[in-house]
Amino acid sequence: MLMATWKLLHYFTYHKVTVVTSYPLGDIICNRDATGWISKWALELMGHDMRYLPRTAIKSQALVDFVTEWMEEQLPTPDVTHEYWMMYFDGSVMALGSGAGVVLISLDRSKVRYAIRIHFSASNNAVEYEALINGLRIAIELGATWLYVRGDSELVIDQVMKESSCKSPLMIAYCQEVPRLMDKFKGIELHHIPRRDNDAADFLAKLAARRDPSPSGVFINGIHEPSTRIPESLI
Incomplete structure (x- = not known):
């Protein structure tokens, strides 16, 4: 239960x-x-x-x-009109920098790809959260109201679903930001998937971390500070 x-x-x-x-x-x-x-x-x-x-x-x-x-x-009257968008997310930390990758698949099955360059020092878990949070914000801006979210970071998924606890103030702040964004959807589900099933988001995350030029059809974003603020009570 x-x-x-x-x-x-x-x-x-x-x-x-x-x-x-x-x-x-x-x-x-x-x-x-x-x-x-x-x-x-x-x-x-x-x-x-x-x-x-x-x-x-x-x-x-x-x-x-x-x-x-x-x-x-x-059982309420079933809503047969809605369908779910799909979102894949991943993060990458490399020698040249950090990056996040997001793939969104709309109702008509078209794909939107984002490579997000992270211009601040971030851990592996932090870049995974950046990928998830920025992906949710993009999905909201694009008008998605029902969303399946898939990522290969078991830790992040478990923390968001409250199956494991956050340790540092920054991880707590990230973990609190995700539910606030999830509340903006009519329906949303998060699922952990194997890394082999997350190739597209992984490619975008590494592309952003290496600072490679943007290939055709990929949007490049840059963020210079964490996408959440640490509450004063946690400092």
């Missing part, structure tokens, strides 16, 4: 969710004496409107009635 709330945050934020289960999850999560991981999970789930119902045996016509009632209560 916890992973579902992370990956489908926009659904859990705007809808009441009913969990049908054969296990007493409600009693476990709502147990005030819980400690350790259970108390941590309960704290994470506390902000969502969720109820837990036991799974019971249903037969014959009762099953039909149950399914009909369930569908009417739980």
